[in-house]
Amino acid sequence: MGILQLLKSQFLCHLIICYVFLVSGLIINLLQVCTLPLWLVSKQLARRINIRLGYCVSSQMVAALEWWSGTECTLYTDPKSYPLYGNENAIVVLNHSFEIDFLCGWTFCERFGVLGSSKVLAKKELSYVPVIGWMWYFLEIVFCKRKWEEDRRTVAQSLQNLQDYPENFWFLLYCEGTRLTPKKHQISMQVAESKGLPKLKYHLLPRTKGFWVTVQNLRGNAAAVYDSTLNFRNNETPTLLGILNGKKYHADLYVRRIPLDLIPEDEAECAAWLHKLYQEKDSFQEHYTQTGRFPGPIVSPPRRPWALINWLFWACLLLYPLGLLFAQLISSGSVLTILASVALCTAGWFHAFTPKAKSPCTGCNSPSFSLTIVFVLNVP
Numbered sequence: 001m002g003i004l005q006l007l008k009s010q011f012l013c014h015l016i017i018c019y020v021f022l023v024s025g026l027i028i029n030l031l032q033v034c035t036l037p038l039w040l041v042s043k044q045l046a047r048r049i050n051i052r053l054g055y056c057v058s059s060q061m062v063a064a065l066e067w068w069s070g071t072e073c074t075l076y077t078d079p080k081s082y083p084l085y086g087n088e089n090a091i092v093v094l095n096h097s098f099e100i101d102f103l104c105g106w107t108f109c110e111r112f113g114v115l116g117s118s119k120v121l122a123k124k125e126l127s128y129v130p131v132i133g134w135m136w137y138f139l140e141i142v143f144c145k146r147k148w149e150e151d152r153r154t155v156a157q158s159l160q161n162l163q164d165y166p167e168n169f170w171f172l173l174y175c176e177g178t179r180l181t182p183k184k185h186q187i188s189m190q191v192a193e194s195k196g197l198p199k200l201k202y203h204l205l206p207r208t209k210g211f212w213v214t215v216q217n218l219r220g221n222a223a224a225v226y227d228s229t230l231n232f233r234n235n236e237t238p239t240l241l242g243i244l245n246g247k248k249y250h251a252d253l254y255v256r257r258i259p260l261d262l263i264p265e266d267e268a269e270c271a272a273w274l275h276k277l278y279q280e281k282d283s284f285q286e287h288y289t290q291t292g293r294f295p296g297p298i299v300s301p302p303r304r305p306w307a308l309i310n311w312l313f314w315a316c317l318l319l320y321p322l323g324l325l326f327a328q329l330i331s332s333g334s335v336l337t338i339l340a341s342v343a344l345c346t347a348g349w350f351h352a353f354t355p356k357a358k359s360p361c362t363g364c365n366s367p368s369f370s371l372t373i374v375f376v377l378n379v380p
């Protein structure tokens, strides 16, 4: 193991990264609250400011992926579609199989300049997560309760609100509705069988209602659907903790641009269209498994320095007071306080990064925000 790799696996480094993320995130949440009066005066200006504030948060996670872990993200797509990416509004349909699939999505958003304005149809529970969830309120993220009777109205309304959005955005839709596990796959394929639909090997049966309502409400606003299929080389199972540990992954994303006009307006036809799309996505995954690559040419956009620059800015700003705090802690000479601080940090780290039962944060074994307590309580 090289020195750099050893450094990346150090608890102290993880603590610093999380500290910068959490504290800067909470500051940005506060700044977002301060933009509230501006919404009444100039909605478009408030939106543009929030896009940039949002970028300051999400690009930190992108920086961790691109610069800290050095993960490589390769794009397979038609070179004719490439110039349109980032220059039009689009609905992104992505498979939901990996813990960091959203982060790979964000990386491409960053490279095509739409990270701050990127949107998603997210489960309501995520809106309560400090930093990310609170930030999303101000970015007009669309939340759903996964109860169609309620969602059909609220989701449609939130999408209509985006009609006059001032910057290009990508709207991400995980049509599978939940992350793939063997158990969920088994149940999903029973549903497929009962509906007389072909079984899928690599995907859950897509939920069609959210897709239909999105397409209907973004017609005339979004130009295309980006059918995106993600996989990782060498059967890697990437995790956020792996990223934090500086583990390098290799993501491959296959994107097909489908003009929105080609998607049927009728609900039943639209549902059938989506089922067919997922059968095609399944065949692309099969191709990847067999050959180790997706069909089509590689046109990878290079990583940009902005995410790293943003992180360095926040790190400089926030590590100085932390350094003072530590100096005070050491100079206090109280062994008890020092030991209590170390114990709190360790407990916080374990609580945040060990698998646990379903949490409202991610619904799986992803980090929670309990790390906050470490910093709040770590006062000499």
Ligand SMILES: CC/C=C\C/C=C\C/C=C\C/C=C\C/C=C\C/C=C\CCC(=O)SCCNC(=O)CCNC(=O)[C@H](O)C(C)(C)COP(=O)(O)OP(=O)(O)OC[C@H]1O[C@@H](n2cnc3c(N)ncnc32)[C@H](O)[C@@H]1OP(=O)(O)O
Binding pocket: 085, 092, 094, 102, 104, 105, 106, 108, 109, 118, 119, 120, 121, 122, 123, 126, 144, 145, 146, 147, 148, 149, 151, 170, 171, 172, 173, 174, 175, 176, 177, 178, 187, 188, 191, 204, 205, 206, 207, 208, 209, 210, 211, 226, 228, 255
């Ligand atoms: C160039 C580069 C291109 C691309 C780059 C890639 C990406 C970058 C883009 C943007 C990035 C932006 C942000 C990313 C950041 C973070 C994202 C993080 C998290 C979000 C993740 C989530 O929260 S996923 C969960 C929420 N989302 C969804 O659920 C969406 C999908 N769901 C739906 O659409 C649903 O229809 C619904 C939510 C609208 C309503 O749900 P409800 O359950 O009430 O209704 P359904 O119709 O779905 O259910 C009833 C029907 O379903 C059948 N059924 C029952 N069981 C199953 C089953 N197990 N599987 C499938 N179907 C089932 C049932 O029979 C009913 O069928 P009917 O025929 O009777 O309707």
Ligand SMILES: CCCCCCCC/C=C\CCCCCCCC(=O)OC[C@@H](O)COP(=O)(O)O
Binding pocket: 017, 018, 021, 060, 061, 064, 096, 102, 123, 126, 132, 177, 178, 179, 240, 244, 361, 362, 363, 364, 367, 368
């Ligand atoms: C700079 C590095 C910063 C390190 C600190 C990391 C802290 C990151 C913490 C949280 C990031 C929140 C991202 C939210 C996206 C989570 C994706 C997700 O949770 O999808 C839910 C979906 O599956 C459906 O779940 P279930 O059907 O309920 O199961």
